[in-house]
Every structure is written in structure tokens, then in C-alpha cells.
Amino acid sequence: MNIQWFPGHMAKARRQVTEKIKLVDIVFELVDARIPLSSRNPILDEIIGEKPRVIILNKSDLADPIQTKKWVAYFNEQGIAAVPIVAQEGKGMKQLMEKAKEILQPKFDRRAAKGIKPRAIRAMSIGIPNVGKSTLINRFIKKNVAITGNKPGVTKAQQWLKLGKELELLDTPGILWPKFEDPAVGEKLALTGAIKDTILQMDEIAMYGIGIMKTYYPETFAKRFLLTKEELELGTPELLMLISERRGFREDYSRAAEMLIYEIRSGKAGRFTLDIAPVSLPKE
Structure with a gap:
């Protein structure tokens, strides 16, 4: 992206x-x-x-x-x-x-x-x-x-x-920089809401969010969307379709994507951090 x-x-x-x-x-x-x-x-x-x-x-x-x-x-x-x-x-x-x-x-x-x-x-x-x-x-x-x-x-x-x-x-107004050298940075900014949604492909952002949540925070994500362990193994497009159907959007994947992004951004799908800190905490 x-x-x-x-x-x-x-x-x-x-x-x-x-x-x-x-x-x-x-x-x-x-x-x-x-x-x-x-x-x-x-x-x-x-x-x-x-x-x-x-x-x-x-x-x-x-x-x-x-x-x-x-x-x-x-x-x-x-x-x-x-x-x-x-x-x-x-x-x-x-x-x-x-x-x-x-x-x-x-x-x-x-x-x-x-x-x-x-x-x-x-x-x-x-x-x-x-x-x-x-x-x-x-x-x-x-x-x-x-x-x-x-x-x-x-x-x-x-x-x-x-x-x-x-x-x-x-x-001061928020200042973005001219170019994202790393595409992953743009995806992270998009998922958390730092870039205007009007310039984004929401289904792509939703699938990126699904991939992150099911990989690193599967328990809270599965609990929010009532997913089984087997369903979590599905690909991101298939999961978006499944969640869309369960939430009553049928084949309106655009609305389903917007809903899913909102729930991830607002913390309803669980707390998450996309940038992993390059440091270890001392043992207590």
C-alpha cells in the first residue's frame, strides 16, 4: 500500500x-x-x-x-x-x-x-x-x-x-512528513487514524488490522468477533467476509471494513501496540 x-x-x-x-x-x-x-x-x-x-x-x-x-x-x-x-x-x-x-x-x-x-x-x-x-x-x-x-x-x-x-x-497543527519510506509506517498510521480516511482503501486497512490482531492479539480479537481458533486461521480476506456476515453486513464489505477499523481504533477489539520497543524491562 x-x-x-x-x-x-x-x-x-x-x-x-x-x-x-x-x-x-x-x-x-x-x-x-x-x-x-x-x-x-x-x-x-x-x-x-x-x-x-x-x-x-x-x-x-x-x-x-x-x-x-x-x-x-x-x-x-x-x-x-x-x-x-x-x-x-x-x-x-x-x-x-x-x-x-x-x-x-x-x-x-x-x-x-x-x-x-x-x-x-x-x-x-x-x-x-x-x-x-x-x-x-x-x-x-x-x-x-x-x-x-x-x-x-x-x-x-x-x-x-x-x-x-x-x-x-x-x-500547533499536526505535521506529517512528505513521504513514508517504509510502507508499514503508512499502514500503522492509517490503522490508528492519523491519515484521513477519505484517501485510504478502507478494506485494505481493515485486512491489515485483521492480520495484526489475529497474529499478535488473537485472544481479545477472537473474543470481540466471536471467532473460533479454526476461524482465526483463515486468511484476512476470508475473515473480513466472515465478520461482515456475522455483523449483518452481508456482502457490504466496505461498511464492514469501516466498522472493523473503528472497533480496532477504539480499543473494542482489545489493546494493541504496533511498534515493538527495542528494549527489555528489568525483571522485578
Whole structure:
């Protein structure tokens, strides 16, 4: 599957982020906890440079918890702080602020030594579409100011938001990169909803999702769709047809594919992580 998507507003957003990053103390880089590597825009390292950052693994309630722990350990090994959160429910927000304060404490201590009055942390929220940047902001300020939506590309412009006395946050539009060198990255982004469905072949994405779930998370997948062990051995096209029939879609495989993708994305078919962390957790 060859997926390409780089609309003009993303190129503009990249230029704006590059211009504004010097104004912030720290970068909040949001990733999807189900694809912590594939949802990291490779051009962001160049843009962020040496600026302090926290990688925020959002939607961690939908991800494999063991893999999430491994990804936090991996990023820490790389010298990057990482915090899993569930922005929709506000889980992990306190830990995120504590981590940001910890990272920036030496900077603010130096400012205090020079007699400079303390001020709020200035942060930039950055990441690809549909990782939850707007939802994160709404949880910080406890009311709906940033526009949210379960589809990529909702935030179209940069905006500064004052979040109490502790934080000033610059929200930015989601930025995808021009080309997915690895087709698997495009498939992972498509399955988790980072790419607009209107440019996708939904049946192909559904079959990709079936292949992943039946291979790595067969128990939860089988339970959701009432599949036997023998049925799990069927090919992905046959499984899509079977699930379509059982859900009452008959031969409307397009609707069945949309339903199946929704249930995988929303966690109804079980928690999953598509990127496997290159690190082992220490034995307890």
C-alpha cells in the first residue's frame, strides 16, 4: 500500500514551528502510544534541535501496557523524558507537569540567581495529526478552548493558550512528513487514524488490522468477533467476509471494513501496540 499525503498547510505549519520554537522553554512531543515510533515525525528532531522535550505517549489506555513501559524505558535510555497519558480522561497530566518542572528547574534556578522574576513555563505542543494535542490542551485548562475531533487535521493554526499560572502553551497543527519510506509506517498510521480516511482503501486497512490482531492479539480479537481458533486461521480476506456476515453486513464489505477499523481504533477489539520497543524491562 502506497500512501502519500502532504497538504500545503502542513508545509506552512512546519515553517511556523521552526520560527516559533525559539520562544519556548520546552517541547511537548505527542505520539500515539500504540505506534510510539511510527507516529514520531522524523523531521521534528531537526526542528527541535537541543530544545528540552518530553515525549508524551497519549492514548496509552488503548496500547499494550507492557510495550508502553518498554517504550518509556527506551526513550529514557536515549536521554529523552517520556510520560504515558490518557488526555481524554486527564490521566498522567500531573506527572507530565512534574516532569517538565524537573527538566527546566536548572534553567529557572539560573534565572532566579540573576534576579529574574519567575514566570510560567512556555511550552510548544507538537506532533502528527490525531495524536490528541487539542484534547491535551482542553484537559489542562479544564474547558473546551482548543477544537477537538477524532479525525486528523483539526487544528489549522498556531495559538498561544495560558493555562493557569504554571504553563503557557503554544498549540500547533499536526505535521506529517512528505513521504513514508517504509510502507508499514503508512499502514500503522492509517490503522490508528492519523491519515484521513477519505484517501485510504478502507478494506485494505481493515485486512491489515485483521492480520495484526489475529497474529499478535488473537485472544481479545477472537473474543470481540466471536471467532473460533479454526476461524482465526483463515486468511484476512476470508475473515473480513466472515465478520461482515456475522455483523449483518452481508456482502457490504466496505461498511464492514469501516466498522472493523473503528472497533480496532477504539480499543473494542482489545489493546494493541504496533511498534515493538527495542528494549527489555528489568525483571522485578
